[in-house]
Amino acid sequence: xxxxxIAALDDNPTHLQMVEQALVGDAINWSVPVEFKGFSSGEAxxxxxxxxxxxxxxxxxxxxxxxxxxxxxxxxxxxxxxTGVVMLTSSDAQRDVVESLKAGADEYLTKPFFxxxxxxxxxxxxxxxxxxxxxxxxxxxxxxxDAVDSTHHLHDAIFNDFDxxxxxxxxxxxxxxxxxxxxxxxxxxxxxxVSRKAILDAIWFQDNLESxxxxxxxxxxxxxxxxxxxxxxxxxxxxxxxxxxxxRLSGE
Numbered sequence: 001x002x003x004x005x006i007a008a009l010d011d012n013p014t015h016l017q018m019v020e021q022a023l024v025g026d027a028i029n030w031s032v033p034v035e036f037k038g039f040s041s042g043e044a045x046x047x048x049x050x051x052x053x054x055x056x057x058x059x060x061x062x063x064x065x066x067x068x069x070x071x072x073x074x075x076x077x078x079x080x081x082x083t084g085v086v087m088l089t090s091s092d093a094q095r096d097v098v099e100s101l102k103a104g105a106d107e108y109l110t111k112p113f114f115x116x117x118x119x120x121x122x123x124x125x126x127x128x129x130x131x132x133x134x135x136x137x138x139x140x141x142x143x144x145x146d147a148v149d150s151t152h153h154l155h156d157a158i159f160n161d162f163d164x165x166x167x168x169x170x171x172x173x174x175x176x177x178x179x180x181x182x183x184x185x186x187x188x189x190x191x192x193x194v195s196r197k198a199i200l201d202a203i204w205f206q207d208n209l210e211s212x213x214x215x216x217x218x219x220x221x222x223x224x225x226x227x228x229x230x231x232x233x234x235x236x237x238x239x240x241x242x243x244x245x246x247x248r249l250s251g252e
Contacts, residue, residue: 004034004126007048008058009068010088011040015111019058019088022115023122030123042066046074049083055126056084058118061091061100069103076104081132084125088113154187155248157226169227178203182215183222186236186246195243219244 006023010016016038022028024036039045042063049057049071057075059068068087075083086107087100097108107121150161158167164180166173175183181203186194196212204211219236228234233249 002032004030004032004056005052005054006034006036006056006058006122006126007039007045007054008036009039009042009045009063009071010058010060011063012060013040015060016040018115019118022113022118023058025115028119042068042071046071049075049079053079054083055129056086056122058086058088058122059105061087061089061096069100072100072103072105080104082129084122084129086118086122086125088118152184154184155190157187159184159187166226169232171227173225175222175225178214179218179222179225182218183226186222186244190246190248193239193242193245197243199243 008016008019008023010019020036020038024030024034037048039048040063043066045057046066057071059071061068068089072085072087075085084106085104086109087105088109088111089096089100090111100108106125109118109121152159152161156168159180160166164175164177166175166180166183182199185199185202196215199215200206200211204214222228223236226234228236228246230249234246235249236244236246239245
């Protein structure tokens with residue numbers, strides 16, 4: 001079962017107890033188990049954060065050994081998308097509020113605080129972070145799936161539509177988009193005479209003098225980049241008055 005972890009920093013034991021009571025008191029209902037841990041020392045909290053991930057940290061700005069601002073800066077540098085931060089301080093000066101929010105705090109409350117308000121803010125903050133993490137996880141999963149689905153094995157080459165690379169002759173080659181499409185076209189038609197018009201219609205979507213010149217240049221480029229040479233068992237050559245042909249000289 002998912003567990004929510006909350007830490008709080010305050011050098012005043014009474015205030016720290018009030019935060020704990022507001023968030024995990026006997027009458028407080030969370031949808032999942034909640035683990036709360038209080039710290040009176042900023043240094044001790046920082047050591048803990050370097051070892052453990054927390055969903056939310058409630059920080060007092062005025063802790064003598066290491067202020068909440070220092071902890072906030074560290075969290076935003078090393079845990080930017082994993083930990084929500086609520087600043088809890090006796091100062092309600094607009095400048096202090098703005099500075100904390102600009103530094104990356106998600107919420108700002110002044111003492112004395114209403115326990116119910118702190119609870120609502122922390123709950124919404126944790127829920128928002130969980131949703132963001134799930135979205136990010138799904139995006140990364142989709143990217144990875146797309147990368148796998150985009151791989152094509154054509155003869156002894158591996159084409160990757162995702163990053164426009166071709167693994168050929170034991171080398172991973174990065175091509176331009178047009179070079180990639182042209183190379184893939186030839187590898188899909190190995191041993192066949194393909195007309196210049198068919199190539200231009202498929203890759204350039206037009207057949208004119210400028211695209212014909214570009215085709216000649218691109219064929220030269222992929223021949224060099226992919227080592228389509230007789231020594232490597234390949235030959236990419238023109239078919240007089242018609243187009244081009246890619247042949248594999250060695251066996252599969």
